[in-house]
Amino acid sequence: MAHTLIGTVTSEKRDKTITVSIVNRETHPLYRKQYTKTRKYTAHDEKNEAHVGDRVQIAMSRPISKTKAYTLVKVIEKSRGAVELKDDVNKAYEAEKIGADEIAKAKRLEEAESKDSGASESSAETEVETEQEGEEA
Secondary structure (H helix, E strand, O other): OOOOEEEEEEOOOOOOEEEEEEEEEEOOOOOOEEEEEEEEEEEOOOOOOOOOOOOOEEEEEOOOOOOOOEEEEEEEOOOOOOOOOOOOHHHHHHEEEHHHHHHHHHHHHHHHHHHHHHHHHHHHHHHHHHHHHHHHH
């Protein structure tokens, strides 16, 4: 079989074309530090069967376009990616979030009012004390 590579699909936006990223861990020959090297290949996907996150096998072929020289052999593993929620669920989540924000604002207002009332009570007490001292003198 021709030169084959195994990688992860990172893009499927173009028609019949996928971008496959292949990650290799390498060790620097002098410093012995390990690092990752990512290479991206564009591959021809005739049936548009691969999706983002899938593990795929691609093989070298004749040049199909300026950047495509690989074709999709098979999808090894389908992705178990993020689940998109329905609009109703997203709206309910936003409503809960807005409700939580309003509750937090109300708590802050209550705290500010209690501080203001506490300050006014303490100022009223000092006024009463000064009046009593004035009467005694």
